[in-house]
Amino acid sequence: xxxxxxxxxxxxxxxxxxxxxxxxxxxxxxxxxxxxxxxxxxxxxxxxxxxxxxxxxxxxxxxxxxxxxxxxxxxxxxxxxxxxxxxxxxxxxxxxxxxxxxxxxxxxxxxxxxxxxxxxxxxxxxxxxxxxxxxxxxxxxxxxxxxxxxxxxxxxxxxxxxxxxxxxxxxxxxxxxxxxxxxxxxxxxxxxxxxxxxxxxxxxxxxxxxxxxxxxxxxxxxxxxxxxxxxxxxxxxxxxxxxxxxxxxxxxxxxxxxxxxxxxxxxxxxxxxxxxxxxxxxxxxxxxxxxxxxxxxxxxxxxxxxxxxxxxxxxxxxxxxx
Amino acid sequence: xxxxxxxxxxxxxxxxxxxxxxxxxxxxxxxxxxxxxxxxxxxxxxxxxxxxxxxxxxxxxxxxxxxxxxxxxxxxxxxxxxxxxxxxxxxxxxxxxxxxxxxxxxxxxxxxxxxxxxxxxxxxxxxxxxxxxxxxxxxxxxxxxxxxxxxxxxxxxxxxxxxxxxxxxxxxxxxxxxxxxxxxxxxxxxxxxxxxxxxxxxxxxxxxxxxxxxxxxxxxxxxxxxxxxxxxxxxxxxxxxxxxxxxx
Numbered sequence: 001x002x003x004x005x006x007x008x009x010x011x012x013x014x015x016x017x018x019x020x021x022x023x024x025x026x027x028x029x030x031x032x033x034x035x036x037x038x039x040x041x042x043x044x045x046x047x048x049x050x051x052x053x054x055x056x057x058x059x060x061x062x063x064x065x066x067x068x069x070x071x072x073x074x075x076x077x078x079x080x081x082x083x084x085x086x087x088x089x090x091x092x093x094x095x096x097x098x099x100x101x102x103x104x105x106x107x108x109x110x111x112x113x114x115x116x117x118x119x120x121x122x123x124x125x126x127x128x129x130x131x132x133x134x135x136x137x138x139x140x141x142x143x144x145x146x147x148x149x150x151x152x153x154x155x156x157x158x159x160x161x162x163x164x165x166x167x168x169x170x171x172x173x174x175x176x177x178x179x180x181x182x183x184x185x186x187x188x189x190x191x192x193x194x195x196x197x198x199x200x201x202x203x204x205x206x207x208x209x210x211x212x213x214x215x216x217x218x219x220x221x222x223x224x225x226x227x228x229x230x231x232x233x234x235x236x237x238x239x240x241x242x243x244x245x246x247x248x249x250x251x252x253x254x255x256x257x258x259x260x261x262x263x264x265x266x267x268x269x270x271x272x273x274x275x276x277x278x279x280x281x282x283x284x285x286x287x288x289x290x291x292x293x294x295x296x297x298x299x300x301x302x303x304x305x306x307x308x309x310x311x312x313x314x315x316x317x318x319x320x321x322x
Numbered sequence: 323x324x325x326x327x328x329x330x331x332x333x334x335x336x337x338x339x340x341x342x343x344x345x346x347x348x349x350x351x352x353x354x355x356x357x358x359x360x361x362x363x364x365x366x367x368x369x370x371x372x373x374x375x376x377x378x379x380x381x382x383x384x385x386x387x388x389x390x391x392x393x394x395x396x397x398x399x400x401x402x403x404x405x406x407x408x409x410x411x412x413x414x415x416x417x418x419x420x421x422x423x424x425x426x427x428x429x430x431x432x433x434x435x436x437x438x439x440x441x442x443x444x445x446x447x448x449x450x451x452x453x454x455x456x457x458x459x460x461x462x463x464x465x466x467x468x469x470x471x472x473x474x475x476x477x478x479x480x481x482x483x484x485x486x487x488x489x490x491x492x493x494x495x496x497x498x499x500x501x502x503x504x505x506x507x508x509x510x511x512x513x514x515x516x517x518x519x520x521x522x523x524x525x526x527x528x529x530x531x532x533x534x535x536x537x538x539x540x541x542x543x544x545x546x547x548x549x550x551x552x553x554x555x556x557x558x559x560x561x562x563x564x565x566x567x568x569x570x
Contacts (some may be wrong), residue, residue, distance in 0.1 A: 048392040099461040102449025108568045111533030136339040138540040195481030207562040243499045258569040269335045279567045301553030313556045
């Protein structure tokens with residue numbers, strides 16, 4: 001009876017979130033007095049997982065699983081959970097995990113709590129804190145089924161290193177044609193660019209930027225910080241930036257360590273989308289902008305003057321602290 | 323093509339979120355309720371199929387009589403009929419089981435749900451429903467074309483998008499991008515009048531146990547005042563981000 005954790009890979013390498021969910025699983029296992037088993041699909045090498053508290057890794061090698069497939073991955077995890085008699089299964093909050101988790105929950109007859117932001121308050125009964133009302137509130141959820149499925153929000157727990165060594169075991173799930181009724185035709189992914197989902201820092205622009213031609217200012221600042229770029233709803237509605245960059249209640253939620261909002265007034269729907277971010281910086285020429293009430297640090301000033309100067313200051317800082 | 327659009331009845335996006343009964347229930351006092359925005363994108367895409375390719379649209383909601391104005395709004399936008407499953411939506415799995423019964427009884431080809439509701443944000447109902455009724459499933463769907471039985475769907479992934487091929491019956495978890503914001507429809511007077519004549523069936527729930535319980539709610543801790551930095555002293559901002567906030 002171990003805690004089972006799904007550690008996501010991309011091109012054979014573990015994603016950072018894999019180590020975060022492994023760290024989380026280790027703490028849950030400690031609370032329950034049990035061990036952590038990870039499942040790694042087509043990973044080149046699983047030794048890193050030991051450093052985050054994983055005791056055993058089920059190594060799945062299957063070419064059919066090279067591309068993410070929610071149904072087939074859910075089937076794989078279901079069989080791993082059965083084999084390990086896992087009572088708690090931990091997944092991340094990536095787009096893929098959120099796609100797969102509800103399918104897995106039905107297969108395992110497991111209660112599922114998504115967007116979980118801290119360790120369980122108790123494991124018997126099993127109570128976890130999750131965000132609700134689009135990050136405007138929290139909800140303590142009790143999972144009442146025998147098997148529990150927990151989706152951990154990004155950046156809510158962090159990485160906790162451990163010195164354990166993980167043992168490896170080959171695992172070959174039985175998959176059938178029914179698992180592959182959805183076929184991936186093409187993947188269109190921006191390469192070499194930090195994505196909002198993975199970013200520790202997000203630089204976001206609003207209507208105050210006056211037009212898409214001014215976005216290089218945002219991109220330059222983001223580049224210095226190694227940040228992802230984002231935007232407010234009106235900006236994506238006007239087509240200045242793609243929908244995928246829209247942050248807010250009906251767009252993307254952001255749970256970064258640092259969120260820099262430039263020329264965004266701070267409508268309640270936008271604030272809901274960034275509430276889970278740890279530190280918020282606002283640059284706006286309107287001192288009455290509602291965003292200042294939600295921010296940690298603020299600069300009242302013209303973005304066209306402040307942002308290029310801030311970019312230069314950060315360049316100097318990076319050069320001196322490299 | 324028979325389309326079922328699952329509608330959540332949620333607080334308006336501008337609502338202040340408060341709780342009552344010792345923080346165990348959402349305080350609906352003074353709150354306006356609307357069609358869940360993710361569902362509204364789906365309903366609009368369903369209207370496109372109806373107008374361009376021919377389809378019937380049924381909307382469904384799991385909830386008490388207070389949710390009927392939301393269903394009537396969906397009828398005013400252009401859905402053909404509505405079903406309300408007469409029970410409180412206690413958790414995602416419970417709702418998915420109620421919807422599975424409606425799907426099984428109605429023989430729907432395409433079931434459109436929002437990727438999540440903006441109140442409880444569980445994000446589980448579409449995937450659970452698809453699994454319960456053994457239909458194909460595409461989450462975070464931002465593009466959908468259907469020709470006979472062939473489906474091309476685009477889903478948003480972290481850092482990009484993915485094009486998928488599959489077949490009906492299909493459940494999608496839809497979101498912004500499925501249609502443009504500017505394509506969303508506001509019911510006109512004729513639509514509102516016609517909606518009054520359309521069929522709204524009340525279905526009794528099936529027995530289903532819930533698997534999770536929302537025990538208690540909390541509002542975020544109050545925030546301290548913003549620390550303002552002069553635009554002429556950006557070194558201070560860099561220093562605060564490095565030494566105080568420790569984020570750079």
